[in-house]
Amino acid sequence: MRHIISLLMENEAGALSRVAGLFSARGYNIESLSVAPTEDPTLSRMTIVTSGSDAIIEQINKQLNKLVDVAAMIDLSEGEHLERELMLVKVRAEGDAREELKHMADAFHGRIIDATDHTYTIELTGSCAELDSLLEKIGRDLILETVRTGASGIGRGERILKL
Amino acid sequence: MELTGAEILIRCLQEEQVEYVFGYPGGAVLFIYDELFKQDKVKHVLVRHEQAAVHAADGYARSSDKVGVALVTSGPGLTNAVTGIATAYMDSTPMVVISGQVPTGAIGEDAFQEVDAVGITRPCVKHNFLVKDVKDIASTIKKAFYLAKSGRPGPVLVDIPKDVSNHRTNFEYPASVTIRSYHPAGKGDSGQIGRAAQMLLEAKRPMIYAGGGVVLSDASAQLTDLVRLLDFPCNNTLMGLGGFPASDKHFVGMLGMHGTYEANMAMQHCDVLLAVGARFDDRVIGNVEHFAEVPRKIIHIDIDPSSIAKRVKVDLPIVGDVKLVLDELLEVLRGNVQRPGAADMAAWWKQVNEWRAVGGGLRYKNSSEIIKPQFVIEKLHEITGGDAFITTDVGQHQMWTAQYYKFDKPRRWVTSGGLGTMGFGLPAAMGVQMVNPGATVACVTGEGSIQMNIQELSTCKQFRLPIKIVALNNGYLGMVRQWQEFFHCNRYSETYMNALPDFVKLAEAYGHVGMRIEKPADVEPALKEAFARKHDLVFMDFRTDPTENVYPMVPGGRGLSEIILAEEL
Numbered sequence A: 001m002r003h004i005i006s007l008l009m010e011n012e013a014g015a016l017s018r019v020a021g022l023f024s025a026r027g028y029n030i031e032s033l034s035v036a037p038t039e040d041p042t043l044s045r046m047t048i049v050t051s052g053s054d055a056i057i058e059q060i061n062k063q064l065n066k067l068v069d070v071a072a073m074i075d076l077s078e079g080e081h082l083e084r085e086l087m088l089v090k091v092r093a094e095g096d097a098r099e100e101l102k103h104m105a106d107a108f109h110g111r112i113i114d115a116t117d118h119t120y121t122i123e124l125t126g127s128c129a130e131l132d133s134l135l136e137k138i139g140r141d142l143i144l145e146t147v148r149t150g151a152s153g154i155g156r157g158e159r160i161l162k163l
Numbered sequence B: 001m002e003l004t005g006a007e008i009l010i011r012c013l014q015e016e017q018v019e020y021v022f023g024y025p026g027g028a029v030l031f032i033y034d035e036l037f038k039q040d041k042v043k044h045v046l047v048r049h050e051q052a053a054v055h056a057a058d059g060y061a062r063s064s065d066k067v068g069v070a071l072v073t074s075g076p077g078l079t080n081a082v083t084g085i086a087t088a089y090m091d092s093t094p095m096v097v098i099s100g101q102v103p104t105g106a107i108g109e110d111a112f113q114e115v116d117a118v119g120i121t122r123p124c125v126k127h128n129f130l131v132k133d134v135k136d137i138a139s140t141i142k143k144a145f146y147l148a149k150s151g152r153p154g155p156v157l158v159d160i161p162k163d164v165s166n167h168r169t170n171f172e173y174p175a176s177v178t179i180r181s182y183h184p185a186g187k188g189d190s191g192q193i194g195r196a197a198q199m200l201l202e203a204k205r206p207m208i209y210a211g212g213g214v215v216l217s218d219a220s221a222q223l224t225d226l227v228r229l230l231d232f233p234c235n236n237t238l239m240g241l242g243g244f245p246a247s248d249k250h251f252v253g254m255l256g257m258h259g260t261y262e263a264n265m266a267m268q269h270c271d272v273l274l275a276v277g278a279r280f281d282d283r284v285i286g287n288v289e290h291f292a293e294v295p296r297k298i299i300h301i302d303i304d305p306s307s308i309a310k311r312v313k314v315d316l317p318i319v320g321d322v323k324l325v326l327d328e329l330l331e332v333l334r335g336n337v338q339r340p341g342a343a344d345m346a347a348w349w350k351q352v353n354e355w356r357a358v359g360g361g362l363r364y365k366n367s368s369e370i371i372k373p374q375f376v377i378e379k380l381h382e383i384t385g386g387d388a389f390i391t392t393d394v395g396q397h398q399m400w401t402a403q404y405y406k407f408d409k410p411r412r413w414v415t416s417g418g419l420g421t422m423g424f425g426l427p428a429a430m431g432v433q434m435v436n437p438g439a440t441v442a443c444v445t446g447e448g449s450i451q452m453n454i455q456e457l458s459t460c461k462q463f464r465l466p467i468k469i470v471a472l473n474n475g476y477l478g479m480v481r482q483w484q485e486f487f488h489c490n491r492y493s494e495t496y497m498n499a500l501p502d503f504v505k506l507a508e509a510y511g512h513v514g515m516r517i518e519k520p521a522d523v524e525p526a527l528k529e530a531f532a533r534k535h536d537l538v539f540m541d542f543r544t545d546p547t548e549n550v551y552p553m554v555p556g557g558r559g560l561s562e563i564i565l566a567e568e569l
């Protein structure tokens, strides 16, 4: 099953490689991983999307917790949560396709943030599935470049991960 | 007054009451060695290879309750140390390894003797640090010792660039340390402990399975009390030997790949299993599916949550320090008048004793013609009164020692269990001897393994370490040969070592005493003579039966009850 794990860790050189190294050393899946400092510059917040059996997910949680740099963590998928990913996609936009692409972006609540005679760059924030579905709509023939951040997640309501 | 980083480091080691540092100098640690030179509180043991420094620190830590310390230079010094660090990591030895690094300005430039020490060691340390500012040295060393020793112990690496060891700052050693992202377990959950007590009291076929965690937590007294109170059978893992007295009637022996028939059968067929500081690894329970075929309730006490439910399903996890948890469990049981059902227990012990009879305990057929390795270990036990510190290398000799040297006390048995590192035995024995001066220390080894760190005979001479080396020289990389015999149709691919050195002359060349023993009748006199030489290192080259195999054996990937017993003897 797909899990989205969120963690707070020391914002120190090497902390990221400890997490990434753990996943590769133990053969766990990483679908995506995103990380950036928080309002407290000594802490980074990381979101990892992974998948595996319940036993594997339990081990992933325990192994992450065991890392000295990991200060707190939560498996967001165990409760109510929000998940967002940002995508920038550059497409070939010529002739009739221009209008069509604009409609598509609008339909997904995406924005065209850069336009030239031949290209559009569309920005879209949403769930991973929404991003996938826009890409599918556009079709690989027109896509020039895709950049995705990987999911960021947060608990709903009072579900808070803080030190 | 401002001190240099190197001075601060040495002061920190003094504050931590470090008696010995095992190390090897080089360019990146010149300032540190300079400071070592200027004082005499922290003594330095100059090894002949950095791997040996780390194994020596490891033996030092395992045979005491102290943190081992090793010091190596950058680049090759550090890479040589990696095998030692990984060995310590797999067996959870508390250790601090200090490595020199190229100056901060040169990091990343492929400087002379530069390697990414933190990167290379990351998967085999509990934690590691690169100290970029002299102001951080004291707090980092404080953290390193704290991390190494607390919770599930392990090696911690501190990498110090050369310039940092020469910068100056004020020295103040922190009195205490907290790490906001690190909270090692202490006491166990009382509710869980109460439930565990009840489960144990209701067991019909109970088994206590005790591992290295008992030794690390210094909980053998508690474990022994518990086993005797409940009158349950108890086994030990390879790492747990000595955690429960082998001479106690409740002891059914070591379990696992080369464990006794009774230990493995009781493990397989029990209905309630109490696992204490053990991790159900592949060499212990063999095939996981086969193990799970028999339904049983498992209670698992471990300080490391990630050891629990990693390979087997656990019904009742208790995260905590083994000693504290056992203390509380004992208290609960003593306060309860209920005891396990007498009839059930009698029937279970009858079954266990039947297994004992089938397996015949440990068996080998002695010979008057050729020395049997098991016989040497039995005699070693006899002559040392079972009270020696024993280190080993890895192979058949290691298993025979585990089986036939009946350890009654913890921390006497020092072996590389998790990583299985050939070359561990001699340097580990050096550390053991340093921290237990005057004690009898023997290294049981093979002619293959001993050559992996034989250069340490020189260190032993320099520091007058009267270690007794018991080499079971079967002329083969015996354990590998055994697998080739069993599983590869006797194709002995590269397991016969031609052109072995004359170990007697070799020992003499290093300034020690060498003995060659070729006849069974000479085994006992030779051991007596060697151990009577209190101040000499004696290298005993026992020429043993090259065809002898280690039994019993649970073949890799098989179940515990699919055990092969010794051929009809």
Ligand SMILES: Cc1ncc(C[n+]2csc(CCOP(=O)(O)OP(=O)(O)O)c2C)c(N)n1
Binding pocket: B393, B394, B395, B396, B397, B398, B420, B421, B422, B423, B445, B446, B447, B448, B449, B450, B472, B474, B476, B477, B478, B479, B480
């Ligand atoms: C560093 C290292 N290399 C290889 C091995 C694989 N290995 C395990 S046991 C063994 C044979 C050891 O031979 P010896 O020291 O003579 O001991 P014996 O089994 O003959 O008692 C080998 C090669 C190992 N454990 N460690």
Ligand SMILES: [Mg+2]
Binding pocket: B395, B446, B447, B448, B472, B473, B474, B475, B476, B477, B478
């Ligand atoms: Mg051999």
